[in-house]
Amino acid sequence: MIPNLNLVPFVSVDHMMKLVLHIGVERFLSELAGYVEDDFRRWPAFDKTPRVASHSAEGVIELMPTSDGEVYGFKYVNGHPKNTREGRQTVTAFGVLSDVANGYPVLMSEMTILTALRTAATSAVAARYLAPQGADCMAIIGNGAQSEFQAMAFKALLGIRKLRLFDIDPQATQKCMKNLHGLGFEITACTSTEQAVEGAHIITTVTADKQCATILTDNMVGAGVHINAVGGDCPGKTELHHDILLRSDIFVEYPPQTRIEGEIQQLPADHPVIELWEVMTGQVSGRRDPRQITLFDSVGFAIEDFSALRYVRDQLRSVGLYQNLDMLADPDEPRDLFGMILRAQAAQTPPVAVGG
Amino acid sequence: MIPNLNLVPFVSVDHMMKLVLHIGVERFLSELAGYVEDDFRRWPAFDKTPRVASHSAEGVIELMPTSDGEVYGFKYVNGHPKNTREGRQTVTAFGVLSDVANGYPVLMSEMTILTALRTAATSAVAARYLAPQGADCMAIIGNGAQSEFQAMAFKALLGIRKLRLFDIDPQATQKCMKNLHGLGFEITACTSTEQAVEGAHIITTVTADKQCATILTDNMVGAGVHINAVGGDCPGKTELHHDILLRSDIFVEYPPQTRIEGEIQQLPADHPVIELWEVMTGQVSGRRDPRQITLFDSVGFAIEDFSALRYVRDQLRSVGLYQNLDMLADPDEPRDLFGMILRAQAAQTPPVAVGG
Numbered sequence: 096m097i098p099n100l101n102l103v104p105f106v107s108v109d110h111m112m113k114l115v116l117h118i119g120v121e122r123f124l125s126e127l128a129g130y131v132e133d134d135f136r137r138w139p140a141f142d143k144t145p146r147v148a149s150h151s152a153e154g155v156i157e158l159m160p161t162s163d164g165e166v167y168g169f170k171y172v173n174g175h176p177k178n179t180r181e182g183r184q185t186v187t188a189f190g191v192l193s194d195v196a197n198g199y200p201v202l203m204s205e206m207t208i209l210t211a212l213r214t215a216a217t218s219a220v221a222a223r224y225l226a227p228q229g230a231d232c233m234a235i236i237g238n239g240a241q242s243e244f245q246a247m248a249f250k251a252l253l254g255i256r257k258l259r260l261f262d263i264d265p266q267a268t269q270k271c272m273k274n275l276h277g278l279g280f281e282i283t284a285c286t287s288t289e290q291a292v293e294g295a296h297i298i299t300t301v302t303a304d305k306q307c308a309t310i311l312t313d314n315m316v317g318a319g320v321h322i323n324a325v326g327g328d329c330p331g332k333t334e335l336h337h338d339i340l341l342r343s344d345i346f347v348e349y350p351p352q353t354r355i356e357g358e359i360q361q362l363p364a365d366h367p368v369i370e371l372w373e374v375m376t377g378q379v380s381g382r383r384d385p386r387q388i389t390l391f392d393s394v395g396f397a398i399e400d401f402s403a404l405r406y407v408r409d410q411l412r413s414v415g416l417y418q419n420l421d422m423l424a425d426p427d428e429p430r431d432l433f434g435m436i437l438r439a440q441a442a443q444t445p446p447v448a449v450g451g
Numbered sequence: 452m453i454p455n456l457n458l459v460p461f462v463s464v465d466h467m468m469k470l471v472l473h474i475g476v477e478r479f480l481s482e483l484a485g486y487v488e489d490d491f492r493r494w495p496a497f498d499k500t501p502r503v504a505s506h507s508a509e510g511v512i513e514l515m516p517t518s519d520g521e522v523y524g525f526k527y528v529n530g531h532p533k534n535t536r537e538g539r540q541t542v543t544a545f546g547v548l549s550d551v552a553n554g555y556p557v558l559m560s561e562m563t564i565l566t567a568l569r570t571a572a573t574s575a576v577a578a579r580y581l582a583p584q585g586a587d588c589m590a591i592i593g594n595g596a597q598s599e600f601q602a603m604a605f606k607a608l609l610g611i612r613k614l615r616l617f618d619i620d621p622q623a624t625q626k627c628m629k630n631l632h633g634l635g636f637e638i639t640a641c642t643s644t645e646q647a648v649e650g651a652h653i654i655t656t657v658t659a660d661k662q663c664a665t666i667l668t669d670n671m672v673g674a675g676v677h678i679n680a681v682g683g684d685c686p687g688k689t690e691l692h693h694d695i696l697l698r699s700d701i702f703v704e705y706p707p708q709t710r711i712e713g714e715i716q717q718l719p720a721d722h723p724v725i726e727l728w729e730v731m732t733g734q735v736s737g738r739r740d741p742r743q744i745t746l747f748d749s750v751g752f753a754i755e756d757f758s759a760l761r762y763v764r765d766q767l768r769s770v771g772l773y774q775n776l777d778m779l780a781d782p783d784e785p786r787d788l789f790g791m792i793l794r795a796q797a798a799q800t801p802p803v804a805v806g807g
Contacts, residue, residue, distance in 0.1 A: 100538065147500070149516060156554050160505060167505055182456065195505075195512070197510075197537075429535040435468070436472065
């Protein structure tokens, strides 16, 4: 018998926050980015499938599975833009890693915070290959829940210290400034997107409306800029004007998914795009020219969640911030599941009180 | 603010056993069968998709989602036939129910035990429509983990009291007899399938080999019998001789999945089958004739898991056998996820010990 076959380590929201604080936000993002990059570099090794989505009038619930043949992972994630009206998160998530050899889960984790971290880490990894040399100023259009994570990841991985913030809601900008205060940034609050992108080498768009919006128009995007388009991530939700796409070299995670969900849903299905993993393995160039406009059309792919869960799993042994869940039936004899229930009954002497 | 938006009720293996014992196995199976039947009767209301499978040399890991437009559910389940060699279960599972309106999970539950219960409950519901009038004797071929659950469900729903057991491993039969001792059965241990099916009105096949086997040959199946074929449930795994299928009226859960996974994978893709839900709603006849051979080609479908999770959820308020998991990030202000981490840091005075 292997002991404790019934137990699965679970990382709660509280433990995830403590884990992030224990490691430090910037180090966490840098190390997580390493895991993301490692997995992008072995991209062909993964089973890949577009997410399995269940759409409703209010939003979407998705399952995002993948496997490298040794480890299997999936994320459950919802997207409900109206949730904030009643104090709920637009996006919540949790995920599981399992051992492919026996199918047993080896980790369950909250992934609302972890998704925010992996999205930012992936953006920053992409920007290391795509942003102009010497970039030190980033505009962030949309100052909601993802904005600070983007700022921290670009500071940790690219040394970005100058931020130019804009949101149609000035309170969101104030919240973002307050949260980033004292963390080493030089921040300018702007009153328009036009003002925010002035002098920025990197433009991050991370707005949340579930509709096609034009956050960036063509005239706002000058030569040499890298656009990190994070907010357009489902059918009918885009942020960039069509003409920007035509002037950009477009980099994507997994084309079959991005063509449905990303900015490129505005383009013909055969419009050329470059797969990010091919840039990371050196098969294709990233930025070739200081005047080139590069666009990372980010929608989030299952492999990034897989990387994030792998990273968390690898921290648990030394850090210990988890609880064990009694999640898997573990009878003494595998064929004797019913007998396990009978033995639980026999053990109830005196009978267990089972009231509410 | 709605309180405790972060918490999701979790039913562990221990709580599930206590819940089953608190309610009683037979009553649990009967009530669960009612939920299964209710959901089959509103079959067209569900989003249906074949399971999302990740196959490997050792087995398979599957996600089985469905939704009725108000509630979403999915099950994670693995199937690894060699697991028993190292003391693990062949099949383990857990599942989640969520609110479609906001995407928030409302229940997480172990489903290894619950799947065993719902499989048996579904078999018995089907048999109520398909088994011959006055059936009181069932053969069970394969006396592994599912066998006792089948026996209990057929006793609870159809009043079956005579069991004829056979397994190629006599120890499995002994285990099954021992577990069912004192529960109101009249049990005959048999030394062959031929002997076991003698005089049986219902034949349940529930063997576990991951290969095409011929558990039942054509000569063993007489007129008027109902066959409850539970064990053949994935590509390359069947239990019945081809000729039995040609003599039977075949009833299935969800044809696109059963044609891949069920006994009917042996037949042409256009061989007529009857959908069980149409029998339950009265649109199509079940058993029409005392000499008819009926076959329920059971593979297990997502809606049955959905029914089982609904049933468990509805018991929790009164019975209270669950724990709350801190699974969903719940900042005071939904856009302020990063601020929640900062506040957790501020609350760490003196710093929390985070060692292993």
